[in-house]
Amino acid sequence: MAVGFRIFTNPDGIDAEIIEAFRKLPGSNVADCMGRMSGMHSEIRRVSKDGCKMAGSAVTVKVRPGDNLMLHKALDMAREGDVIVVSNGGDRSHSLMGEIMVRHAEFRKLGGIVLDGPVRDIDTIRTLEIPIYATGTTPAGPYKEGPGEINVNITCGGVSLNPGDLVIGDDDGVVVVPREDLEEVLASALDFNRKDQGKVVESTAGRLNRAWVDKSLAEKGCEYIDLKTGKRLTGEQDG
Numbered sequence: 197m198a199v200g201f202r203i204f205t206n207p208d209g210i211d212a213e214i215i216e217a218f219r220k221l222p223g224s225n226v227a228d229c230m231g232r233m234s235g236m237h238s239e240i241r242r243v244s245k246d247g248c249k250m251a252g253s254a255v256t257v258k259v260r261p262g263d264n265l266m267l268h269k270a271l272d273m274a275r276e277g278d279v280i281v282v283s284n285g286g287d288r289s290h291s292l293m294g295e296i297m298v299r300h301a302e303f304r305k306l307g308g309i310v311l312d313g314p315v316r317d318i319d320t321i322r323t324l325e326i327p328i329y330a331t332g333t334t335p336a337g338p339y340k341e342g343p344g345e346i347n348v349n350i351t352c353g354g355v356s357l358n359p360g361d362l363v364i365g366d367d368d369g370v371v372v373v374p375r376e377d378l379e380e381v382l383a384s385a386l387d388f389n390r391k392d393q394g395k396v397v398e399s400t401a402g403r404l405n406r407a408w409v410d411k412s413l414a415e416k417g418c419e420y421i422d423l424k425t426g427k428r429l430t431g432e433q434d435g
């Protein structure tokens with residue numbers, strides 16, 4: 197077997213109803229319901245038009261750093277609504293796609309693309325509604341030699357994911373939900389979101405209970421020192 201140069205086909209899909217329910221939720225609420233550890237790091241930014249919500253089943257691609265042969269293949273293999281997620285070995289020196297590939301992804305009605313690397317042709321990409329996430333831009337183009345793999349476990353933006361996991365994205369960034377946890381995370385994220393909206397109302401009106409901050413500092417033994425006198429104080433202090 198050509199380990200390192202393989203394409204696995206036919207990953208399980210995700211129920212359309214589950215995908216649509218997640219699409220309506222803020223990614224931050226979903227990530228908070230998974231120990232706050234499943235959000236991709238801040239280098240993975242939306243580079244296409246703001247405001248479009250992404251949700252779809254992952255097609256995972258591991259490319260040789262700076263090479264997009266396997267990404268070209270994944271663009272042809274992915275099903276309507278799928279989200280292609282690419283691991284690029286940390287390379288930032290070569291773009292992994294440009295307008296021609298993005299237009300092809302749009303034509304094939306893919307759900308979005310997440311790249312652990314840069315894009316080019318940003319003038320056009322920033323105007324398009326298909327969700328594209330990347331680490332930045334460079335005019336330097338990709339090589340097309342391989343090797344690489346499709347539909348294997350990868351890490352992108354600091355998060356490990358498998359083919360068929362759910363990938364969601366909004367203007368904050370990208371979150372991965374493992375397929376075996378979908379129903380549990382959806383139930384808790386719906387509940388979390390209801391409570392979060394209540395907190396926003398309270399916070400806007402200046403009624404949010406902040407007592408937990410001083411309680412937590414006291415429990416952790418935080419000290420207060422008067423800047424003018426150098427005197428150490430105990431207990432809760434303002435200013």
Ligand SMILES: O=C([O-])CC(=O)C(=O)O
Nearest residue numbers: 293294295296297337338
């Ligand atoms: O060279 C490539 O494969 C990527 C590219 O520029 C494009 O998609 O426009």
